[in-house]
Amino acid sequence: PLRLAVMASGAGSNFEALARACGDGRLHGHVVVLAVNRADCGARDRAGRLGIPCQVIDHRHQPSREALDRALIRLFEAHRVDLVVMAGWMRIVTPVLIGAFPERLVNIHPSLLPSFRGADGVGQALAAGVTLAGCTAHLVTEQVDAGPILVQAAVPVLADDDRERLHARIQRQEHRILPLAVSLAARRLAQG
Numbered sequence: 362p363l364r365l366a367v368m369a370s371g372a373g374s375n376f377e378a379l380a381r382a383c384g385d386g387r388l389h390g391h392v393v394v395l396a397v398n399r400a401d402c403g404a405r406d407r408a409g410r411l412g413i414p415c416q417v418i419d420h421r422h423q424p425s426r427e428a429l430d431r432a433l434i435r436l437f438e439a440h441r442v443d444l445v446v447m448a449g450w451m452r453i454v455t456p457v458l459i460g461a462f463p464e465r466l467v468n469i470h471p472s473l474l475p476s477f478r479g480a481d482g483v484g485q486a487l488a489a490g491v492t493l494a495g496c497t498a499h500l501v502t503e504q505v506d507a508g509p510i511l512v513q514a515a516v517p518v519l520a521d522d523d524r525e526r527l528h529a530r531i532q533r534q535e536h537r538i539l540p541l542a543v544s545l546a547a548r549r550l551a552q553g
């Protein structure tokens with residue numbers, strides 16, 4: 362089985378979806394460690410309930426973005442990780458991390474890329490007045506939210522949507538496509 366690491370900053374619903382996909386055999390893998398950058402995030406509580414080791418690496422205690430990435434790399438190497446999933450990681454990663462896991466770093470973003478890159482993809486979609494929104498799982502490259510697309514899913518934007526309602530609809534799709542994207546990324550690796 363694939364040895365997966367997950368990076369999260371928030372509620373951790375995508376982290377849990379991935380762990381459950383491993384648990385029920387939809388994904389031939391095992392989440393061996395969760396890295397969070399905030400001690401008080403929901404993802405950490407979920408790791409406790411799921412029995413998955415969780416390491417807090419607080420970005421405020423790191424002198425630079427590169428130093429944060431180096432701490433992540435040390436953690437992932439110690440756990441002999443094959444593939445890393447950014448599941449709501451709200452820090453910009455540098456070439457240090459990307460270079461350590463080439464083709465092995467997957468991100469989930471709450472928009473139909475290449476639309477609405479960066480922070481608040483959901484709010485940007487609402488502000489633009491699009492009637493289709495969605496999510497994208499992609500490989501991470503040095504341009505933010507621009508690496509090769511693995512899987513996308515679309516959802517309708519409804520008339521009375523606010524950010525919270527639309528985001529919830531998008532997240533249900535994220536939970537479905539993220540395990541698929543990780544399988545695809547693993548297959549790409551195996552094929553060289």
Ligand code: GAR
Pocket residue numbers: 369370371372373374375376404448449450451469470471479480481482496532535
């Ligand atoms: C997800 O919707 C993910 O797409 C988004 O953060 C949310 C995390 O939810 N990521 C980004 O916006 C990255 N720029 P979760 O903590 O419940 O998985």
